[in-house]
Amino acid sequence: MDSTLDKMPLLSIIIPCYNDAAFIEQAVASALQQTYKNTEIIIVDDGSNAETKAILKTLAPQLQLITQENKGQSAARNCGVKAASGAYILVLDSDDYVEHQFCEMAVKLINTENVALVTCNALIHSELKDDCIFQPKGGELSDFLFANQALGNCALFRKEDWLQIGGYDETMRQGWEDWEFYIRLMQLGGRCEVIPEVLFHYRKRENTTTDKANNQKYELYKYIFTKHKDLYTNHYEKLVEFLLIKIDQEEQEKVKNRNRIDFLVGKKILAPFRFIKSKLK
DSSP states (O other): OOHHHHTSOOEEEEEEESSOTTTHHHHHHHHHTOSSOSEEEEEEEESOOHHHHHHHHHHGGGSEEEEEOOOOHHHHHHHHHHHOOOSEEEEOOTTOEEOTTHHHHHHHHHTSTTEEEEEEEEEEEESSSOOEEEOOOOBOHHHHSSSOOSOTTSOEEEHHHHHHHTSSOTTOOSSOHHHHHHHHHHTTTOEEEEEEEEEEEEEEOTTOHHHHHHHTHHHHHHHHHHHTHHHHHTTHHHHHHHHHHHHHHHHHHHHHHHTSHHHHHHHHHHHHHHHHHHHHO
16 A cells, blocks of 8 residues: 555545536546545536436546436535545536646645635636636635635635535525635635646636626625625625726726617617607607
């Protein structure tokens, strides 16, 4: 038995999967090839289609496979973490993949003083735009109050902290459940460190949970602000400043839309009809 391996705490990589036959194999390969060797991989099949289930069946000998009816991403993550034996948890989405050295570097960082969460820079592969690099800021609770400062699909944390805060909010099926989870995690007093290297690859696709969340962002803001009412009351001035900035951004967007060529052309086309309508009153 490898004595070096014995000294390395077990790290559990949780991969929730829902209808990702095209990408799940790459996600699993990136987990299997980590330079941090004391790992277990748990896939939670969240009610996938037959094509995806066939792929998962071929992968099963290399990992632990849990199957459940479709309950959403939070429930799938919680299911995987609950079954995990590791002291550390990495949640990885099934259509993304992580560089081989991430876990090793993240474990070193999380074992430094007062670190509760470790993430990294990401390369975003978009279907509609050129690839770009995203750099999360990390930080403490105050940094997470009004924006997620870590990657939701590539961040290392301790299972004991997940247990203490009650896991992911399973009612949040429209998105932003990772940000809300991190808010509660940061309330334990730790901070988030960011590895300043591109170690994660994120596929930005249409009609994803992220897109749905952005379309319902104000409902999600309302839910988070209400759930953590005491927290935001204690940061009342920052809350007011945030809301005023959002209002200003919305107003600027309205002005921009009013000045678009198609709006101006449409206004000219409709002008005669509006004139006739006014004369008929």
